[in-house]
Amino acid sequence: MPTALITGGHGGIGREASRHLAAHYGWDLVLAGRDLPAMHFLAADLQAQHRVQVTSVEMDVASLVSVREGSQQLTAMVQAGTVGRRLRCSATRARSSAGRSGTARTGTSSPSRPTASVISS
Incomplete structure (x- = not known):
């Protein structure tokens, strides 16, 4: 089963994304954020x-030092x-790109199934 890394996973959109991935797909999660007690509560x-x-x-x-420390801990x-090797980051593969006409267009992904880029396999 994949593992999703969710920054801000303890509040707002991150919390709802965490709940959705756990409930609908059974994905394991790594919650990254500033409020460790809130993350532990949601994790439980x-x-x-x-x-x-x-x-x-x-x-x-917002702190490069904190991101580097968290990255080392995650690695x-x-x-x-401790964390599965099929670690995934980002909520979608959709990427903006400029078309020939110079207008930006965004790729789409299926709304029924999340996609993410694998950072460790």
Whole structure:
């Protein structure tokens, strides 16, 4: 089963994305954010309701130092087998690109199934 890395996974859109991936796809999750207690609370809820593995990493994406520390922690988890090797990042593969006419267009993905780019396999 894939593992999704969700920044801000403990609140707002991140929380809802976490719930959706756990409930509808059974994906394991890595929640990254500033509020570790909130992430632990959500992790316990998701694990109990959906029987998925949820790991929390304290990370402030506004701080390069914090992102580097979180990245090192996550890399260590993948290498140790704590987090699955099929780690995925980003919510969609849709990318903007300029067409010949110079207008931007965005690729689409199926709304019924999430896609993501694999960062470790």
